[in-house]
Amino acid sequence: xxxxxxxxxxxxxxxxxxxxxxxxxxxxxxxxxxxxxxxxxxxxxxxxxxxxxxxxxxxxxxxxxxxxxxxxxxxxxxxxxxxxxxxxxxxxxxxxxxxxxxxxxxxxxxxxxxxxxxxxxxxxxxxxxxxxxxxxxxxxxxxxxxxxxxxxxxxxxxxxxxxxxxxxxxxxxxxxxxxxxxxxxxxxxxxxxxxxxxxxxxxxxxxxxxxxxxxxxxxxxxxxxxxxxxxxxxxxxxxxxxxxxxxxxxxxxxxxxxxxxxxxxxxxxxxxxxxxxxxxxxxxxxxxxxxxxxxxxxxxxxxxxxxxxxxxxxxxxxxxxxxxxxxxxxxxxxxxxxxxxxxxxxxxxxxxxxxxxxxxxxxxxxxxxxxxxxxxxxxxxxxxxxxxxxxxxxxxxxxxxxxxxxxxxxxxxxxxxxxxxxxxxxxxxxxxxxxxxxxxxxxxxxxxxxxxxxxxxxxxxxxxxxxxxxxxxxxxxxxxxxxxxxxxxxxxxxxxxxxxxxxxxxxxxxxxxxxxxxxx
Amino acid sequence: xxxxxxxxxxxxxxxxxxxxxxxxxxxxxxxxxxxxxxxxxxxxxxxxxxxxxxxxxxxxxxxxxxxxxxxxxxxxxxxxxxxxxxxxxxxxxxxxxxxxxxxxxxxxxxxxxxxxxxxxxxxxxxxxxxxxxxxxxxxxxxxxxxxxxxxxxxxxxxxxxxxxxxxxxxxxxxxxxxxxxxxxxxxxxxxxxxxxxxxxxxxxxxxxxxxxxxxxxxxxxxxxxxxxxxxxxxxxxxxxxxxxxxxxxxxxxxxxxxxxxxxxxxxxxxxxxxxxxxxxxxxxxxxxxxxxxxxxxxxxxxxxxxxxxxxxxxxxxxxxxxxxxxxxxxxxxxxxxxxxxxxxxxxxxxxxxxxxxxxxx
Numbered sequence: 001x002x003x004x005x006x007x008x009x010x011x012x013x014x015x016x017x018x019x020x021x022x023x024x025x026x027x028x029x030x031x032x033x034x035x036x037x038x039x040x041x042x043x044x045x046x047x048x049x050x051x052x053x054x055x056x057x058x059x060x061x062x063x064x065x066x067x068x069x070x071x072x073x074x075x076x077x078x079x080x081x082x083x084x085x086x087x088x089x090x091x092x093x094x095x096x097x098x099x100x101x102x103x104x105x106x107x108x109x110x111x112x113x114x115x116x117x118x119x120x121x122x123x124x125x126x127x128x129x130x131x132x133x134x135x136x137x138x139x140x141x142x143x144x145x146x147x148x149x150x151x152x153x154x155x156x157x158x159x160x161x162x163x164x165x166x167x168x169x170x171x172x173x174x175x176x177x178x179x180x181x182x183x184x185x186x187x188x189x190x191x192x193x194x195x196x197x198x199x200x201x202x203x204x205x206x207x208x209x210x211x212x213x214x215x216x217x218x219x220x221x222x223x224x225x226x227x228x229x230x231x232x233x234x235x236x237x238x239x240x241x242x243x244x245x246x247x248x249x250x251x252x253x254x255x256x257x258x259x260x261x262x263x264x265x266x267x268x269x270x271x272x273x274x275x276x277x278x279x280x281x282x283x284x285x286x287x288x289x290x291x292x293x294x295x296x297x298x299x300x301x302x303x304x305x306x307x308x309x310x311x312x313x314x315x316x317x318x319x320x321x322x323x324x325x326x327x328x329x330x331x332x333x334x335x336x337x338x339x340x341x342x343x344x345x346x347x348x349x350x351x352x353x354x355x356x357x358x359x360x361x362x363x364x365x366x367x368x369x370x371x372x373x374x375x376x377x378x379x380x381x382x383x384x385x386x387x388x389x390x391x392x393x394x395x396x397x398x399x400x401x402x403x404x405x406x407x408x409x410x411x412x413x414x415x416x417x418x419x420x421x422x423x424x425x426x427x428x429x430x431x432x433x434x435x436x437x438x439x440x441x442x443x444x445x446x447x448x449x450x451x452x453x454x455x456x457x458x459x460x461x462x463x464x465x466x467x468x469x470x471x472x473x474x475x476x477x478x479x480x481x482x483x484x485x486x487x488x489x490x491x492x493x494x495x496x497x498x499x500x501x502x503x504x505x506x507x508x509x510x511x512x513x514x515x516x517x518x519x520x
Numbered sequence: 521x522x523x524x525x526x527x528x529x530x531x532x533x534x535x536x537x538x539x540x541x542x543x544x545x546x547x548x549x550x551x552x553x554x555x556x557x558x559x560x561x562x563x564x565x566x567x568x569x570x571x572x573x574x575x576x577x578x579x580x581x582x583x584x585x586x587x588x589x590x591x592x593x594x595x596x597x598x599x600x601x602x603x604x605x606x607x608x609x610x611x612x613x614x615x616x617x618x619x620x621x622x623x624x625x626x627x628x629x630x631x632x633x634x635x636x637x638x639x640x641x642x643x644x645x646x647x648x649x650x651x652x653x654x655x656x657x658x659x660x661x662x663x664x665x666x667x668x669x670x671x672x673x674x675x676x677x678x679x680x681x682x683x684x685x686x687x688x689x690x691x692x693x694x695x696x697x698x699x700x701x702x703x704x705x706x707x708x709x710x711x712x713x714x715x716x717x718x719x720x721x722x723x724x725x726x727x728x729x730x731x732x733x734x735x736x737x738x739x740x741x742x743x744x745x746x747x748x749x750x751x752x753x754x755x756x757x758x759x760x761x762x763x764x765x766x767x768x769x770x771x772x773x774x775x776x777x778x779x780x781x782x783x784x785x786x787x788x789x790x791x792x793x794x795x796x797x798x799x800x801x802x803x804x805x806x807x808x809x810x811x812x813x814x815x816x817x818x819x820x821x822x823x824x825x826x827x828x829x830x831x832x833x834x835x836x837x838x839x840x841x842x843x844x845x846x847x848x849x850x851x852x853x854x855x856x857x858x859x860x861x862x863x864x865x866x867x868x869x870x871x872x873x874x875x876x877x878x879x880x881x
Contacts, residue, residue, distance in 0.1 A: 078684065143706040154702060157634070161705040163541075163548040175542060179535055186527055 003320075010319030011327025013192045014058065014310060018045070019332060020199045021358065022061045023343065024351040026302055027223060028138045029066035029131070031079030032088055034343065035229045036302050037061050038336050042329045044292055044304030049325035051288035054280040056272050056315045058325055059292065059304040063358055064127045064260050066302055067134065068393050072253025076246050086238025089297040090247055093237045094254035096293030096303070099262060103287045112266045113282065114404040118371045118381035120267040123260075123400055126388025128362030131355050133158065138352030139174040140166025141220060152389055169209055169218040170349040177202030177353035192313065195354055202350030221348040226340035231333070235300035256394045258293075261305035263400070265289050268306035275315065309361070380407050409433055415459075417441050422449035423482075427458040430466035439469070446478050453493070457484040552709070555627075559605070563621045566611035569650050573724040575608075577601045586726045589658060596723055603716065610717025613710065614651045614667065617642040617699075620780050630710040634702075637841070638791060640774050640784040641699035643714070646798075648814055652721050653735070660725070661820070663739025663813035667714075668721035670736055672729045687715055697796035700841045739813050740805035746826040751804075756834030759827050763816055770869065771862045772838055787838030789858050794850070795843025800829075800836035807832035 022037030030036065040061040048059030069088055070079070077084040102109045133155035137143070140162040162171070181198025184190050190197065209218050239247070265285045273279050285306065293303045314321045336343075371381040380403050387399040414437060415428025422445055428434060445452045454470070462470070473479040482493050562570065574584045578598040586594050599607065609630075612622070618633055618641070619626035626633040633639075644650060651667030654660055660669075676685045685693075688711050692703035704710050727733060743751070761770065767783040769775060774785035785791040797803040798810070808828035814820055823831070839857035842850035 075683075137705065157702055158705065160634075161708065163545045164552055165705065165707055165709065166545060166549075168545070168549060171542065171545060175538055179538060182531060182534060186531055 004323075006317075007319050007323045008327055010314060010317045010324040012331055013317060014045075014314065014319075014324055014328035015041075015331040015335070016196050017192055017310060017313060018060055018328065019335060020195050020346075020351075020354055021063075022302075022332075023223060023346065024354040024358075025061045025063060025066035027348065028135055028351045028355050029063065030069040030088065030302060031073065032069070032085060032302070033080060034223050035226060035233060035336070036088075036300055037066075038229075038332060039233060039299055039301035040296065040304055042332050042336070043299050043301050044296055045325045045332075046329040047292035047295060048288045048304055048306075049322045049329075051291055052280075052285055052322075054269060054272070054285065054321070055278075056276065056311050056321045057269065057280075057285065057288075058307055058310040058314050058321050059288070060307055060310065061302045062261070062264065062305045062307055063131060063355070063362070064124070064264070064393075065257055065305060067127065067131060068253065068257045068260055069302070071393055072250050072256070076250060083238070083243075085235070085300075087243070087246065087250065089235055089237035089300070090239060090243075091250055091254055091257060092293060092297040092301075092303045094247075094251065095257035095261065096290055096295075096297070098254060098258035099286065099290035099293055102258075102262060103283070103290050106283075109283055109286050112262055112286070113270075114408045115263050115267065115400065116380070116404060116407060117267070117271075118377045119384045119400045119403055119407070120263055121367055121371065122381045122384025123263065123388060123396060125363045125368065126385045126396065127393075128359040130388060131359030131362070135352040135355040135359070136162050139171065139349055139356065141170030141349055142166060167219060169213075170220055170347075173202045173206050173209075173220065173347050174349040174353040176205050177350040178357060181354075181357055195357065198357075199346060199350050199354065202353065203346050206347040206350070207345065223344055223346045223348070223351070225344045226336065227344070229336055229340065231337070233300045235298060237297050252394045256397050257303060259397045259401070260393070261289055261293070261303060262286055263397075264308070265306040268308040268311055271308065272311055272315065376407070376410070413437065419445065422451055423453045423455055425455040425457065429461040429463075430459060430470070431461065431463035432465040435466060435469055442473070442479070450478070452479045453482055453497075454479055455482045455484070457482070555630075556602075556605070556709070560608040560612065561623065561628075562608055563612055563615045565615045565644075565650050566608065569652065570608065570611060573720075575599065575604060575720065575724075577604050581723060583724045583726060585658070585724055590726075594726060599720070606713050606716040607720045609709075610713035610715070610720075611650060613714055614643040614647060614717060616644070618781070630708065630713070632710055635695045635704050635710070636699035636701040638699045638701065638785070638789075640776075640781045640790040641701075641792075642781070642784070643694070645784045646698065646810065651718065652725070653814070660733070660735040661813065662734040663737070663809055664735045665737060665810075665814075666721075666733070666735035667718040668725050668727050668735075669733040671715070671718035671722045672727045672731055672733070673736060674729055687718070691715070696793075697843070698792045698798065700791070700793040700796075700843075738806050738809035741808040741812055741825050741828055742805045743829070746829060749826060751826075751829045751833040753830065753834040753837050755827075756830030756832070759823070760831050760834050763823065764831065767816070771865060772835060773862065786835050787840050788862065789841060789855075791840050793841045793843045794854065795845055799840070800832040804829070804832070807835065 018041040019038070022041040023034045024037070026032045026037030026040075027034050045058065045060045048057060052059070069091060072091060073079070073084055073087050076087055102112065133152075136155070136158045142158075142161060142165065177198045180201040181194045184197045185194035206218075206220055206222075209220070215222075266282045269280060269282045269285045289305055296303060311321070314324055368381070371377040383403055384396070384400050388396040391399065412429045412431070413433035415426050415430070415434045417438060418425045418427075419441065424438075424441060424445060426438060430438060442452055442454070454473075470479075470481070474481070480493065480497055572584070574582070577600055581594075581596045581598045583594045583596070586592055613629050613632060616622065617629060617636065618639065619629040622628040647653075647665045647667055649664070651665075652660070653664035653666065660666060670690070671687055674687065676690070677683065678685050688706045691711050691714060692706070695701045696703050722729075760772070764772075764786075767775060768786050769783075771788065772786040772791075773788045774781060774790060775783040792798050794802065797806050800807045808825065808831075811831055812821070812823055812825060812828040816822070839854055839861050841858070842854040844851075
């Protein structure tokens with residue numbers, strides 16, 4: 001069984017890559033106990049592997065979704081508390097239900113395909129930068145402020161705080177983690193293990209500090225004890241009468257969470273499809289995500305969505321992701337059961353360093369570079385990037401969606417109209433969005449030439465409003481229509497036009513009109 | 521293997537940048553430590569206050585205030601030199617947040633100006649008497665926002681959000697709203713020193729943790745505490761001109777003499793924000809309470825409840841900075857109003873012949 005052995009190796013690598021990320025996401029980003037991330041890496045990965053038929057799809061905990069949870073809930077309840085956990089589960093369930101709507105309402109799911117690469121990359125770069133700022137306080141062992149820290153100015157303040165009042169031991173641990181993983185990543189065989197080795201180095205240094213100086217003096221925060229965690233950890237979302245007002249207030253957060261997950265899943269599936277050269281319907285990815293996110297809050301887990309990095313990893317190692325993911329989930333389960341004591345001593349600054357590293361990885365120049373070749377893509381990319389930095393996450397997602405629609409409509413709203421005498425040749429769509437452009441040229445021609453011939457030969461879509469406008473133009477008796485696809489010769493048409501004009505004074509005006517309208 | 525040196529170079533670059541930042545952090549930490557070790561030059565008010573409470577390093581602390589008011593003598597654990605310096609710095613920050621009285625400027629106040637967009641704001645303006653306002657007989661005054669009484673409330677729950685607000689978080693809210701600024705980190709020396717000072721005051725005044733004392737917070741004045749004629753900003757403007765404008769100015773923009781804030785702005789860019797609970801339009805009981813109990817300086821209690829509400833109403837109609845949570849649109853609008861309104865009102869005032877004279881009638 002060489003295939004199984006190969007998948008075993010891929011699964012192990014996947015588990016090793018996911019574990020430190022999962023812990024870092026849940027503790028430093030989402031403000032939840034570490035087992036949330038680990039269970040997302042177990043159950044989230046397993047569910048999506050079972051539900052998604054794609055060969056390279058890999059789900060699991062995700063940076064932006066975890067950050068969205070933290071940002072949404074910090075104003076609602078103190079992190080790591082019972083209330084906070086309850087709200088987090090509710091939030092995830094709501095997000096899952098919203099995603100389910102995208103499955104049930106087919107056009108809504110189709111709308112996600114409008115999110116193009118520059119928008120996604122803009123969001124991802126912005127969030128990457130945000131994650132670096134966000135983890136600064138954790139990196140220096142400073143208390144996390146309980147209010148949301150969006151504005152860049154506050155990020156600058158916390159940077160100064162790190163320099164001036166940061167815990168130097170924490171900074172040392174963080175730096176060791178950061179530099180170790182950076183260096184190890186350059187060594188090809190150890191590439192996938194870089195983060196794990198970094199965390200191990202950070203933990204080792206923290207243990208050294210503990211033995212020489214003592215935890216009491218270094219005041220380094222560590223991941224709490226995981227020994228109470230077992231095979232499954234059932235949980236219930238919080239839906240009590242008193243919590244209702246807060247649940248209503250986190251609804252925008254749920255929408256953000258749902259959309260962020262779907263954006264990434266759809267974008268990652270699209271990108272992997274093109275890399276692989278085959279096709280898996282992204283609707284199946286949406287379905288897998290929605291079902292998983294409805295189930296995960298009952299298993300105390302973070303929400304899941306596609307992780308492009310891990311999908312790329314599986315693809316590069318040549319694994320079958322469904323088998324490999326299942327194996328990695330199994331390995332992680334064993335890790336939780338047997339390595340809980342080791343996980344418990346990981347210092348928080350090391351986790352913050354990991355988040356910084358992942359944040360920096362999200363800003364990938366190779367992905368961004370093509371967007372600067374086209375002006376329209378540049379604008380969309382920059383708008384979506386800046387909206388993350390200057391608005392909140394909800395605002396950024398809304399801006400992204402609006403941009404997506406605007407971007408896709410902009411092209412259609414500017415049909416290519418060529419003028420030749422009084423002949424207007426329209427290449428593109430005639431619909432409410434493009435009508436103003438067509439009308440302005442049309443009236444220009446009418447003013448100059450007195451009449452116009454509209455050539456539909458390369459026109460592929462006319463909506464109802466367009467038809468009404470054309471009918472009105474026809475009724476005004478200044479326009480005539482031509483379509484070469486119907487074997488109508490323009491010259492022939494002009495001749496007929498002249499003949500018609502001769503007949504205009506005649507009595508059969510009404511009938512001629514009827515005949516003309518039947519032309520299209 | 522041409523890629524290898526480039527790779528090495530990149531890693532070396534990142535590592536050296538990180539190393540540089542670490543070196544910078546060491547440098548800044550050393551600077552902070554030097555400031556922590558340096559002896560503190562007290563402002564006049566702080567010097568009087570701390571001397572009156574006999575703050576000196578030692579094994580035991582005995583409060584002269586307690587001895588004087590109750591005849592009891594207290595035996596509390598004393599303060600180390602480090603503690604005393606922290607308390608002194610805290611007192612300085614409360615008295616002179618902007619560092620206008622300090623020789624070293626804002627640096628001696630832990631750069632509190634960094635967290636304040638208002639160049640007038642100082643804790644002392646609301647927490648009067650360096651956070652411990654007393655009458656001549658040494659009675660603590662009701663609704664005077666005492667820091668000691670606030671400290672012994674320890675962990676309060678916010679009235680509206682129900683969130684737990686430890687003392688440090690409440691201080692952050694002061695920076696955000698009252699000084700229209702940014703919150704410092706909870707571990708910042710700025711916060712710690714003011715906490716140390718408040719804690720010392722609580723020890724000196726013998727306040728007990730968990731108790732509520734009448735000098736804590738504002739003595740709020742709801743509409744029900746008036747004859748219910750309704751609040752009127754025309755009446756408020758009238759009273760403001762008579763009683764407040766001599767110090768705070770006709771436009772309520774404060775009085776600054778030779779770079780020192782004598783009386784703070786109550787409106788305009790240097791005042792508290794729209795999000796502040798001092799803003800009558802947001803919380804219509806707080807500002808009247810503050811005015812009635814603490815204003816005008818030296819004549820406290822001379823305004824009746826309705827007058828206080830009217831003044832507060834009037835002040836809420838003047839332009840002031842928007843809160844950060846209100847978004848860029850509100851901020852732009854308020855900025856426009858703050859720029860345009862003062863000259864306009866000045867012009868309108870200069871036209872008016874039936875204008876109220878500044879002198880009390």
